[in-house]
Amino acid sequence: MTVSAIPASDRNATPLLLRAVRGFHVGGEITELRDLPVSSLAAVPGGPARTSDPNGHYLVGQLYAQSFELVAPRFTCPLLLWHGGGLTGACWEDTPDGRPGWHDRFMRAGWDTVVSDAPERGRAGWARYPEIVPDVPEHRTLEAAWGMFRVGPPGGFHADPAQQETFPGQLFPVEAFEQLGRQFVARWASGGALARRAYAALLTRTGPAVVVAHSQGAVLAQQVALDLPELIQALVLVEPAGAPGDNPAEAAPIPTLVVWGDHFADSPLWRDSYRPEAERWLEARRAAGHPVTVLDLPAEGVRGNSHMPMMDRNSDAVAARVQAWLERLDLG
């Protein structure tokens, strides 16, 4: 039979010289459940039934992180990649159409990197509901993502690609939209406080870092910057889905880059809520003298980016713009 190899990487790329790859969990706390009924299940296919007793102790609210330590990093602090809502750290790896993602690009640019899964997502694990987490999770449909990620107008997704309605000049690799759907994980609307604490635990572990954060993760990054300003050297907010509920006067003057894609006018949620909320916060910070830079791609003539610039066809070019901004900070 014919088998295909591991996806072809760029065979001409410079090798990555790593001291180590580590994977670990930080944050979270122990909790206990009592007085729940005991059941029986066959946990291995075809295997014997065993007792399943849900009463006992669980770890809740931890975060998973994977660190890549270069032998010769060009920068003294690591670069942390924080995913958005309904996604995991995998969103920074291969793009849905199989190109190397931003994680690869920032490692090759000379950063020690840390890619994480927020509490309740991916390798961080999620807790029983409603016994530990009170509310039910949301599983994102391809329909919802199509509008939310501004691939096309709300309602523009169709299972038959020929009937999909896509924004003109769309740079998301639409032919791989179903592959993006394989990355989706459940998320809880109530999880913000857990995530905020766990990201603080991560930064306490890594030490001062650059944080590159997407969508909901970019809101969390701004919240954690309020809690631990001394541990964030720079913030790169990729399409932040709003702003903290806190007072922007409490924010520290951390160098901040915000990256915006295209087609906001055709997305009521982004046009009327998330983006203006984010901009009010950032404008207040700029008015207070903070170094806030806006990379508004369409305003600079780069049209067609979706909510997922790290996956769009020009993902390398956008990463290079972010990297150029970081280099100008002279973080050493």
Next chain:
Amino acid sequence: MTVSAIPASDRNATPLLLRAVRGFHVGGEITELRDLPVSSLAAVPGGPARTSDPNGHYLVGQLYAQSFELVAPRFTCPLLLWHGGGLTGACWEDTPDGRPGWHDRFMRAGWDTVVSDAPERGRAGWARYPEIVPDVPEHRTLEAAWGMFRVGPPGGFHADPAQQETFPGQLFPVEAFEQLGRQFVARWASGGALARRAYAALLTRTGPAVVVAHSQGAVLAQQVALDLPELIQALVLVEPAGAPGDNPAEAAPIPTLVVWGDHFADSPLWRDSYRPEAERWLEARRAAGHPVTVLDLPAEGVRGNSHMPMMDRNSDAVAARVQAWLERLDLG
């Protein structure tokens, strides 16, 4: 303030020279939900409420994999690491007490590696229940893991470490047992068929490979070996939690190593069910002339291993035994 650095890796270790690190999803299929009620939620902390419509299309049953391609692998096929029930690929990374795990050790031994999360676990994502998956998931308690992983007798866990009952000579790093609990993820008893298909998709993508699989994953590996024998060069079954329900006469003569820890006599589930079931299958294969090797650690004088030899204090030594067996296969 004082901050601790990223966990100290072995600063004297030879650097890892990698061509690429890739992350991707394979397998799974699209499904649709209809006629469910629409709700409203504030998906970003403090942010505006938005509509959450669960009706639409989802990808279900995919598997997440992360591949590490060496510049100069010593072997012509990759080594795949498959986790056990209630865990993810993270179980092969750092040990709970912070030492490098088997993934690091096998990379440094010269293997291209692929670390995966089975469907419904970790970065693979899980589907809505009961609408898509019929049954409820199991979240493992620390109490259940204590007995199941043979750290001590069933009922031997206590939240106060001073009151825990541990098997004598235990090699699991008991002081880090709570850290192990941070790795636990929900699992579904019904998920075996999904996982079997997804692992087949992974092997079809990677091509012929060595599979190192733990516990429930080792049962799945034996099932996938029935489906795609030409794609498995060797099987390393670490504490297999039983055997396929199929007929062992249908198995191919794939070189197989089975690794057993200690303290089976004090675990009724392992002593009376999982281990004898695994041994009957392997004995039938050996009787048919298959190259099946047993590494029974206590029988060789290595006492005290738990169900998690990749995390036990002698994890490096056990990995070295596995590597020595693989080298004798002369896989090239």
